[in-house]
Amino acid sequence: MRMKILPDSSADNQSFDRIETFDWRRLSLNLFVIFHLSVLFVCGMPGTFPLKEKAAQFLRPYALRMGLWQSWDMFAPEPLTLNAYLEAEVEFSDGSTRIWTFPRVSEMGVIDKMINERYRKWAVDNIRLDKHSLFWADTARYVARKTNTVPGNPPQKVFLWRYWHPIEAPQRKYVPAGYRARAGQFQKYKFFSYRVTAEDVR
Amino acid sequence: MKLKDIRTLWNHFFFGKEPVEGIAVFRICFGLVLIVSALFLLPGFSDWFGSHAIVQASTAATFTGPGRLNLFSWLGDSENTAYFIYATHLAAVVGLTLGFFTQTSAVVAFVTLVSLHHRNPLILNSGDTALRVILFLLIFSRAGDAFSLDRWRELRRGRASGPPAPQMPWAQRLIQLQICLMYLATACFKLQGEAWSQGDAVYYSSRLWDFERFPVPFLYDSLWAMQGVTWVSMAIELALGTVVWVKEWRASILISGLLLHLSIEYAMNIPVFQWVMISLLVALVAPKDMRYLTTKMQSLWERWPLVDPLLPLPAGRRKKAA
Numbered sequence A: 001m002r003m004k005i006l007p008d009s010s011a012d013n014q015s016f017d018r019i020e021t022f023d024w025r026r027l028s029l030n031l032f033v034i035f036h037l038s039v040l041f042v043c044g045m046p047g048t049f050p051l052k053e054k055a056a057q058f059l060r061p062y063a064l065r066m067g068l069w070q071s072w073d074m075f076a077p078e079p080l081t082l083n084a085y086l087e088a089e090v091e092f093s094d095g096s097t098r099i100w101t102f103p104r105v106s107e108m109g110v111i112d113k114m115i116n117e118r119y120r121k122w123a124v125d126n127i128r129l130d131k132h133s134l135f136w137a138d139t140a141r142y143v144a145r146k147t148n149t150v151p152g153n154p155p156q157k158v159f160l161w162r163y164w165h166p167i168e169a170p171q172r173k174y175v176p177a178g179y180r181a182r183a184g185q186f187q188k189y190k191f192f193s194y195r196v197t198a199e200d201v202r
Numbered sequence B: 001m002k003l004k005d006i007r008t009l010w011n012h013f014f015f016g017k018e019p020v021e022g023i024a025v026f027r028i029c030f031g032l033v034l035i036v037s038a039l040f041l042l043p044g045f046s047d048w049f050g051s052h053a054i055v056q057a058s059t060a061a062t063f064t065g066p067g068r069l070n071l072f073s074w075l076g077d078s079e080n081t082a083y084f085i086y087a088t089h090l091a092a093v094v095g096l097t098l099g100f101f102t103q104t105s106a107v108v109a110f111v112t113l114v115s116l117h118h119r120n121p122l123i124l125n126s127g128d129t130a131l132r133v134i135l136f137l138l139i140f141s142r143a144g145d146a147f148s149l150d151r152w153r154e155l156r157r158g159r160a161s162g163p164p165a166p167q168m169p170w171a172q173r174l175i176q177l178q179i180c181l182m183y184l185a186t187a188c189f190k191l192q193g194e195a196w197s198q199g200d201a202v203y204y205s206s207r208l209w210d211f212e213r214f215p216v217p218f219l220y221d222s223l224w225a226m227q228g229v230t231w232v233s234m235a236i237e238l239a240l241g242t243v244v245w246v247k248e249w250r251a252s253i254l255i256s257g258l259l260l261h262l263s264i265e266y267a268m269n270i271p272v273f274q275w276v277m278i279s280l281l282v283a284l285v286a287p288k289d290m291r292y293l294t295t296k297m298q299s300l301w302e303r304w305p306l307v308d309p310l311l312p313l314p315a316g317r318r319k320k321a322a
Helices: A012-021 A023-044 A050-066 A110-115 A119-126 A130-147 B003-015 B021-039 B045-049 B059-063 B069-075 B081-100 B102-119 B127-137 B148-155 B169-193 B194-198 B201-206 B223-241 B246-268 B272-280 B289-298 B313-322
Strands: A084-094 A097-101 A155-166 A188-197
Touching: A023 A097, A023 B003, A050 B102, A084 A119, A084 A130, A097 A119, A110 A119, A110 B102, A110 B246, A119 A130, A130 A188, A155 B127, A188 B148, A188 B272, B003 B169, B021 B081, B021 B102, B021 B127, B021 B194, B021 B272, B045 B081, B045 B102, B059 B069, B059 B102, B069 B081, B069 B102, B081 B102, B102 B127, B102 B194, B127 B169, B169 B194, B169 B223, B194 B201, B201 B289, B223 B246, B246 B272
Parallel strands: none
Antiparallel strands: A084 A097, A084 A155, A155 A188
């Protein structure tokens, strides 16, 4: 449906006069503009105050359902101050284990880095964090499917590990550009264990 | 200022007629970025949206909550559904870029994009968010009124003549305000952070291995330089969110924004995001400047069929035509 309010015409004044006769249309356009400006402000701007919170109760459900949710906290309020990656330790039915590393874009060339960026987003920015624990079981099942390559020796357990190396504050210890920590310098933590079922690897 | 004055200002801002060339050029730039962004979804497509995707549809639905606009919940989450939604999306963004059934293409592109985003919200960055919210507003604009197959068809059939009529820019204004809000919001978030106020943000960001792209020899080796760049980038974002509306400053602020995004594109691996933001800057170009630019571009092409034939011809071509 085209939101055509005025006819195509080069005579601006004539068109402007015509709109005055369509007050209800003008009113609905104004309401649409005001409503969406409110959505932008309430969903996009940081900070809270009582009126904004009240308005959010009405506007946020609309924004969420319509896909108009937004947040503009890129590298903010603080940029990430650590380098991190994830690994999965897979235990097979014959007792052997294997390490499955999530795609690490830091180890890739320029083109592969671009292509695989969404894997980084998924693993490092999201799965690594406790607030996304809802997705850990799905992740473990994915790893189980990926590593189920030897017939008769399916994965039995999957453990998810996070590794991280903090970037020191420049005032404390200046880290030169391009510096890479060695494998042993990372801190690590096993944050999820999953028992694989036959259904998972089907 | 009287209430009547505010009303007049409001009406002038949202409903006073503006040329449509600006929003049409924006549609093309934005559409190209949408196409690139869609193509970037192809590697690993099954991992993100297939029936055996990393994030199961049921988990995504639990995360996003009920009632979301999501074609997957109506069509099922099979591999075929995913490819159907993706192919429809790609066709729609190509249609939008070319201005082919522009408004319908924009609606289809938006619904399919939102569906893909709701299917797997874990792989999205701010560029995806910007594409989604701007695409929604673009539906209501008159972006297909110029430089489009729609316009070309109308001209050929004799249903339109002369240059495209100026239109009420309310949807264009909402897009512009949304863009300003993005910059203002990100600047406000950053002002809350210690690393940004102390000037250490670029230092930390440049030490994140995942984001490294090409070497930046002098800048990344000097703490002073990195502090300067931190504050300058924050100032540019703040300007793009606020004083970009001042006519005399607009061009220089937009050029600063362009340089900021190009330099981040060089130094950091954040695919497509900078191009999304650069395309958004096009929406902030003043209509008069946009008309000047499009006329200039016209002079570069001997014949560009989508350009309106009644736009003023450059002097060289006027002679030829005579």
